[in-house]
Every structure is written in C-alpha cells, then in structure tokens.
Amino acid sequence: xxxxxxxxxxxxxxxxxxxxxxxxxxxxxxxxxxxxxxxxxxxxxxxxxxxxxxxxxxxxxxxxxxxxxxxxxxxxxxxxxxxxxxxxxxxxxxxxxxxxxxxxxxxxxxxxxxxxxxxxxxxxxxxxxxxxxxxxxxxxxxxxxxxxxxxxxxxxxxxxxxxxxxxxx
Numbered sequence: 001x002x003x004x005x006x007x008x009x010x011x012x013x014x015x016x017x018x019x020x021x022x023x024x025x026x027x028x029x030x031x032x033x034x035x036x037x038x039x040x041x042x043x044x045x046x047x048x049x050x051x052x053x054x055x056x057x058x059x060x061x062x063x064x065x066x067x068x069x070x071x072x073x074x075x076x077x078x079x080x081x082x083x084x085x086x087x088x089x090x091x092x093x094x095x096x097x098x099x100x101x102x103x104x105x106x107x108x109x110x111x112x113x114x115x116x117x118x119x120x121x122x123x124x125x126x127x128x129x130x131x132x133x134x135x136x137x138x139x140x141x142x143x144x145x146x147x148x149x150x151x152x153x154x155x156x157x158x159x160x161x162x163x164x165x166x167x168x169x
Contacts, residue, residue, distance in 0.1 A: 005147055006064075012140045013061035019054035019133075023047050042123025049130035056137025060144035088152045095145040102142045105135040 026047035033043060062068055075083050111117070112128040119125045151157035 005143065008140060009061045009064050009144060012057045012137065016054045016057035016061070016137075019050045019057060022050040023054060026050060042119075042121050042125065045119060045121040045123045045125065049125070049133070052130060053133040053137070056134045057140070059137055060140040063141065063144050064148075084152070087157075088149070091145060091149040091152055095142065095149050098138065098142040098145050102135070102138040105131070105138045109135050 026043050029038060029040070030043040030047065032038065033040070075086060078086060109128050109131045112126070112131055117127040119127055148157060
C-alpha cells in the first residue's frame with residue numbers, strides 16, 4: 001500500500017512538472033504571438049490553467065516531503081508527548097479542511113459539466129477541464145493528509161525533514 005500511495009504522490013508531482021513546462025511553452029508562444037500572429041487564441045488563459053494545475057498537483061508531494069511552510073514556535077516549546085498530540089490535532093484539522101475543499105472542488109467540476117460552463121475568454125474552454133486538475137490535486141492532498149494522520153495515530157509517523165538546511169536571513 002505504501003508503494004501505491006507514494007506512486008500517486010510522485011505521479012501527481014510529475015504531472016505538476018509537466019504543467020510547469022506547459023506554462024513555460026505557452027508563455028513563450030504568447031510572446032511569440034506578439035511578433036508573429038499564431039492561429040491559437042487564449043494562450044494566456046491556458047498558461048494560467050497550467051500554472052494552477054502545477055500548484056494543485058504538487059501539493060501532496062510537497063507535503064509528504066516536509067517542504068510546506070510550518071510554524072514550529074509552539075511545537076518546539078512542547079515536550080515530545082505534547083508535540084505529538086498537537087501535531088496529530090493539526091493533521092486532523094488539515095485533513096478535515098482538505099476533505100471539505102476536495103468535496104467542493106469535485107462539486108464545482110460536476111456543476112460545470114451539468115451547466116456546460118465555459119471560460120469568459122476568447123478560448124471558450126469548458127471550465128470542467130481546468131477545474132478537474134484542481135480537484136485531482138485536492139483529492140491527492142486529502143489522501144496524503146489522511147495517510148499522515150493514520151501514521152500519526154498508529155505511531156508510525158516520522159518527521160519529514162527538508163534536505164535543505166535551515167537558513168536565517
């Protein structure tokens with residue numbers, strides 16, 4: 001099961017990387033369009049969709065690697081047992097908020113499909129397509145938070161530490 005979950009997180013991160021490359025290509029094409037008229041409309045909208053996809057699809061992988069910003073001022077002041085309890089509570093709260101966000105993201109996709117919603121730009125893209133990428137990212141983040149919560153509750157959670165040293169500037 002661990003291998004499957006890690007594969008999901010890595011797969012989402014790879015899709016996020018593809019979205020970043022797509023953002024670059026679309027922005028470059030948009031710049032080129034100013035000098036040579038290209039037959040494609042809405043390049044800036046698609047670049048925005050790709051950028052949003054990169055952000056949402058990378059959330060779970062970033063979380064599992066311990067790369068999200070974390071305020072440890074209170075955690076460091078607590079004893080190990082209190083730190084574990086507060087960390088577990090934070091994971092529970094994060095999992096609940098993420099589950100709500102996931103529910104409403106999936107619902108948004110469903111509503112966009114039902115009402116045939118399209119973007120207001122000149123590309124007229126069906127909105128369920130970029131919203132689906134957001135919903136998938138939210139689902140994978142919810143799975144990652146639930147995964148960490150279960151590991152914390154069973155006592156198998158290890159602190160994910162960044163490989164980059166701490167810096168004070």
